[in-house]
Amino acid sequence: MLTELGQFALALALPVALIQALVPLIGAARNAPAWMAVARPAAFAQLGLIGLAFAALMHAFIVNDFSVVAVFENSHTAEPLFYKMGIWGNHEGSMVLWIAILAAFGAAVAAFGDNLPPTLKARVLAVQGMIGAAFIAFILFTSNPFTRIDPAPLQGNGLNPILQHPGFTMHPPMLYLGYVGFSMAFSFAVAALIEGRVDAAWARWVRPWTLAAWTFLTLGIGLGSWWAYTILGWGGWWAWDPVENASFMPWLTGTALLHSAIVVEKREALKSWTILLAIVTFSLSLLGTFLVRSGILTSVHAFASDPTRGVFVLAILTVAIGGALILYAIRAPRLEGGGLFAPLSREGALLLNNLFLATAAMTVLLGTLYPLFADALDLGKITVGAPYFNRVFVPLMVPLAAAAAIGPLLAWKRGDLSAAMTRLLAAGGIALTVLAVFAALNGADLHGLAAAGGLGLAAWLGGASVTEWCARNRPFASGALARIAHVPRAAHGMTLAHFGLAVVIAGVTASSAWKQEYIQTLAPGESIVVAGYTLRFDGATPVRGPNYDAMRGQFVITKGTREITTLGPERRTYVQPQQTTTMPALLTTPLADLYTVIGDPQGENGAFVTRVYYQPLVPWIWAGVILMFLGGLTSLSDRRLRIGTPRRAASVGAQPAAAE
Amino acid sequence: MTRKRRRLYFIALGLFGLFAGTGLVLSAFQDNLVFFFSPTEMAAKKPSTGQRIRIGGLVENGSVNKNGETVTFTVTDMTSSLPVRYTGLLPDLFKEGTGVVVEGHLGTDGVFAASEVLAKHDENYMPKEVADALKKSGRWQETAAKAKTIAPTAP
Numbered sequence: 001m002l003t004e005l006g007q008f009a010l011a012l013a014l015p016v017a018l019i020q021a022l023v024p025l026i027g028a029a030r031n032a033p034a035w036m037a038v039a040r041p042a043a044f045a046q047l048g049l050i051g052l053a054f055a056a057l058m059h060a061f062i063v064n065d066f067s068v069v070a071v072f073e074n075s076h077t078a079e080p081l082f083y084k085m086g087i088w089g090n091h092e093g094s095m096v097l098w099i100a101i102l103a104a105f106g107a108a109v110a111a112f113g114d115n116l117p118p119t120l121k122a123r124v125l126a127v128q129g130m131i132g133a134a135f136i137a138f139i140l141f142t143s144n145p146f147t148r149i150d151p152a153p154l155q156g157n158g159l160n161p162i163l164q165h166p167g168f169t170m171h172p173p174m175l176y177l178g179y180v181g182f183s184m185a186f187s188f189a190v191a192a193l194i195e196g197r198v199d200a201a202w203a204r205w206v207r208p209w210t211l212a213a214w215t216f217l218t219l220g221i222g223l224g225s226w227w228a229y230t231i232l233g234w235g236g237w238w239a240w241d242p243v244e245n246a247s248f249m250p251w252l253t254g255t256a257l258l259h260s261a262i263v264v265e266k267r268e269a270l271k272s273w274t275i276l277l278a279i280v281t282f283s284l285s286l287l288g289t290f291l292v293r294s295g296i297l298t299s300v301h302a303f304a305s306d307p308t309r310g311v312f313v314l315a316i317l318t319v320a321i322g323g324a325l326i327l328y329a330i331r332a333p334r335l336e337g338g339g340l341f342a343p344l345s346r347e348g349a350l351l352l353n354n355l356f357l358a359t360a361a362m363t364v365l366l367g368t369l370y371p372l373f374a375d376a377l378d379l380g381k382i383t384v385g386a387p388y389f390n391r392v393f394v395p396l397m398v399p400l401a402a403a404a405a406i407g408p409l410l411a412w413k414r415g416d417l418s419a420a421m422t423r424l425l426a427a428g429g430i431a432l433t434v435l436a437v438f439a440a441l442n443g444a445d446l447h448g449l450a451a452a453g454g455l456g457l458a459a460w461l462g463g464a465s466v467t468e469w470c471a472r473n474r475p476f477a478s479g480a481l482a483r484i485a486h487v488p489r490a491a492h493g494m495t496l497a498h499f500g501l502a503v504v505i506a507g508v509t510a511s512s513a514w515k516q517e518y519i520q521t522l523a524p525g526e527s528i529v530v531a532g533y534t535l536r537f538d539g540a541t542p543v544r545g546p547n548y549d550a551m552r553g554q555f556v557i558t559k560g561t562r563e564i565t566t567l568g569p570e571r572r573t574y575v576q577p578q579q580t581t582t583m584p585a586l587l588t589t590p591l592a593d594l595y596t597v598i599g600d601p602q603g604e605n606g607a608f609v610t611r612v613y614y615q616p617l618v619p620w621i622w623a624g625v626i627l628m629f630l631g632g633l634t635s636l637s638d639r640r641l642r643i644g645t646p647r648r649a650a651s652v653g654a655q656p657a658a659a660e
Numbered sequence: 661m662t663r664k665r666r667r668l669y670f671i672a673l674g675l676f677g678l679f680a681g682t683g684l685v686l687s688a689f690q691d692n693l694v695f696f697f698s699p700t701e702m703a704a705k706k707p708s709t710g711q712r713i714r715i716g717g718l719v720e721n722g723s724v725n726k727n728g729e730t731v732t733f734t735v736t737d738m739t740s741s742l743p744v745r746y747t748g749l750l751p752d753l754f755k756e757g758t759g760v761v762v763e764g765h766l767g768t769d770g771v772f773a774a775s776e777v778l779a780k781h782d783e784n785y786m787p788k789e790v791a792d793a794l795k796k797s798g799r800w801q802e803t804a805a806k807a808k809t810i811a812p813t814a815p
Contacts, residue, residue, distance in 0.1 A: 054768070117734055153749065161782040233749070233752075340663065340666055341666070343669050349669070355673055355674065355676075355677045356677070358677070359677045359678070359680065362681060363684065363685055366685060367685075370689075380696070381695065381696030381697075381714075382693050382694065382695055383693075383694040383695075383696060383714055383763075384689075384692065384693060384694075384697065385692060385694050385763075387691070387692040388687070388688045388689065388693070390691040391684065391687070391688040391691075391692065392681075392684045392685055392688045395684055396680075396681070397682070489726050519729045519747065519748050519749065521728045521729060522731060556725050579752070580752040580753070582749075582752055597749060599749040599750070600726070600749075600750075602726075602728065609728070609729055609749060611748070611749050649680070649688075
């Protein structure tokens with residue numbers, strides 16, 4: 001019954017979205033308030049209907065209603081409730097989550113966008129309605145989550161065991177909050193193009209949405225990476241897999257957008273570039289959805305490779321990108337240029353940031369799509385692997401991170417580089433010391449020197465972030481607490497995010513350069529020494545989980561004479577689907593992870609093939625991502641973004657600005 | 661500074677980015693493209709030893725031979741086969757008779773030295789490259805690929 005209600009609500013959401021897409025748009029063009037006012041109730045109705053569909057689907061999963069195909073194929077009675085509630089572990093459910101988040105963002109604009117000019121608000125919601133209508137149609141016509149089977153099976157096929165992990169359960173919602181959140185920037189950009197006007201007020205309305213999307217996307221990518229690290233058992237956290245790239249490209253351009261929107265807000269410059277970035281960022285989000293949903297890529301995300309789905313998403317992609325770019329081509333030249341600035345200025349630094357991020361995104365895009373094109377054009381089957389990305393991406397990130405240290409210290413319009421560098425003497429000193437120490441320790445070859453350079457860079461950016469924060473807040477002078485409270489939260493957020501980036505760089509560098517891997521057969525009682533730790537293998541015993549049987553190895557870890565802990569890596573065989581997975585066990589310390597994996601039994605004496613990794617500074621990667629996430633949240637809580645949104649200055653003419 | 665000047669800087673910066681990006685991409689492409697071959701193509705093209713390649717096919721039944729951490733097995737597309745040696749833990753889904761993708765290089769002894777063995781995440785799943793390779797050699801069976809067949813009805 002509830003399932004039918006969900007189906008009905010989902011079907012009803014389509015006409016509602018179409019109304020939301022058309023009526024306010026016409027109203028805005030004719031300046032008819034009654035027509036524009038339709039947007040608000042339509043957005044709420046859409047959220048209510050899709051929320052109902054979402055709840056109905058979750059209900060079907062929780063009560064094990066195997067008469068629903070999506071539940072039958074992806075759930076099992078023995079699964080823990082937490083994983084049943086993660087209804088997005090399959091194609092249909094994940095698309096429902098996608099539109100639910102889209103509807104929530106639309107309703108948020110309707111609810112909190114009272115200070116938006118009515119025409120802009122109507123147009124933003126109309127564009128949101130178009131995106132919503134396209135994706136609801138996609139779900140209804142190609143991936144209906146409520147399709148039934150008759151007779152209903154007694155048991156389900158179960159969720160792919162490697163998806164049964166808390167990191168993975170939380171990964172899609174966070175990622176989608178990011179992906180779909182960028183639809184807000186897109187809608188605002190398209191609405192501004194239709195209006196023909198972009199100004200500081202516009203940028204200030206767009207920023208919180210972009211920031212929110214960026215914040216969650218950062219966390220989503222981090223969670224995905226953590227999931228891969230802790231469950232796949234190969235000891236890596238990033239492989240430049242096309243699916244990873246699909247989420248990383250919008251992150252890169254989204255980061256650029258975040259920074260260029262600041263220039264629009266403060267200086268009214270870089271307007272049309274910012275609009276273009278907003279379009280590109282959401283386009284890359286759509287491309288990511290296409291890549292992982294169409295089955296064109298082979299990965300864990302390609303739940304189903306139904307070609308009609310790919311074609312449908314590709315059509316949405318073409319219309320959205322093509323339409324937005326045509327609108328851009330027509331309207332962008334009419335956007336008035338803003339304040340002038342010298343190359344050496346805050347604007348200049350932010351522009352540099354944009355340049356590197358955009359270039360990096362394009363190189364990642366090229367590497368990701370090249371094999372697809374090569375295959376389509378019959379140029380042979382090609383893989384563009386991690387070495388390509390490392391060689392292209394790292395050289396682009398080094399100057400970016402180095403400049404991120406200096407940028408915040410430059411003044412708007414015309415900055416003084418030598419003054420900024422003088423203030424960074426301490427940070428530079430620390431960075432050079434770190435560089436020298438690690439170069440002396442490991443710098444025998446180019447590899448070691450590069451690693452030392454990476455750590456030096458991290459120290460430089462981290463030191464500069466702290467310097468900038470201290471200069472702004474003067475924490476050791478009197479009245480520091482009041483001052484810190486008074487400084488805009490956005491400034492604190494920037495410091496946190498930049499510092500987090502420095503921590504990530506340190507973690508990435510150290511774990512790439514000094515990871516140690518040991519593969520060996522161990523009989524019970526035998527031990528190996530890894531990075532000063534002694535790991536004694538005490539054999540493996542069978543254990544039983546809620547929906548799997550496992551062999552759990554036992555490693556007793558000692559350092560010197562002190563026994564630290566016991567690790568129990570598992571090799572699990574799930575009941576349904578019958579699938580074996582590896583569950584590594586980790587000892588996490590502030591400076592490294594000790595990562596143990598157990599493989600196949602060897603011979604009769606209880607020996608097993610085992611693998612042990614020493615992973616220096618990997619915990620720093622997660623810490624850095626969390627810092628960046630917290631930075632985003634802090635910045636979001638800035639009261640300027642919450643309430644002090646400016647009314648559009650009366651002096652700004654109502655007519656679209658003339659061409660330059 | 662005039663608007664023209666500023667635009668000039670902007671364009672110069674953009675061009676610089678474009679050139680830097682293109683240069684990096686081209687140089688990286690040159691060394692790091694990894695071609696995918698089926699065992700038949702391996703036999704026909706005889707790539708030089710040391711070149712990084714990926715091969716894909718089925719793990720031949722009865723060919724897996726584990727000796728401690730080192731495993732040898734044969735990858736086949738039912739027309740030709742290629743012996744592979746790999747040291748390390750095999751992925752969980754590695755099984756005889758299922759699809760596999762192996763990355764590495766051809767050793768001087770004619771055995772493919774694998775540095776990575778990829779057996780993807782789902783037991784019913786056939787790597788796309790492997791499916792294509794099997795189709796090419798005419799040994800593809802549609803029925804084998806479609807593991808889950810249920811007839812959904814409309815609600």
